[in-house]
Amino acid sequence: MFERITHDPNVLGGRATIRGLRISVSHVVNLVANGMTVAEIVQELPDLDADDIRQALAYAAALAQDELRSLGA
Numbered sequence: 001m002f003e004r005i006t007h008d009p010n011v012l013g014g015r016a017t018i019r020g021l022r023i024s025v026s027h028v029v030n031l032v033a034n035g036m037t038v039a040e041i042v043q044e045l046p047d048l049d050a051d052d053i054r055q056a057l058a059y060a061a062a063l064a065q066d067e068l069r070s071l072g073a
Contacts, residue, residue: 004055018052028056
């Protein structure tokens with residue numbers, strides 16, 4: 001399902017990365033969260049393509065799907 005998402009203990013300490021590159025899923029998600037468009041991200045990180053970014057977002061959504069967190073009081 002997430003064929004572009006890899007985990008390798010020798011790359012970024014085993015964090016989820018895109019296709020084994022030293023670009024973490026969390027970095028890509030953070031760029032989107034801070035307002036960058038897919039085109040801007042691909043321009044900034046030319047090793048990525050639009051499908052990589054979509055899959056990073058889908059992966060993050062799948063991880064968060066069943067999480068319940070207190071937002072603080």
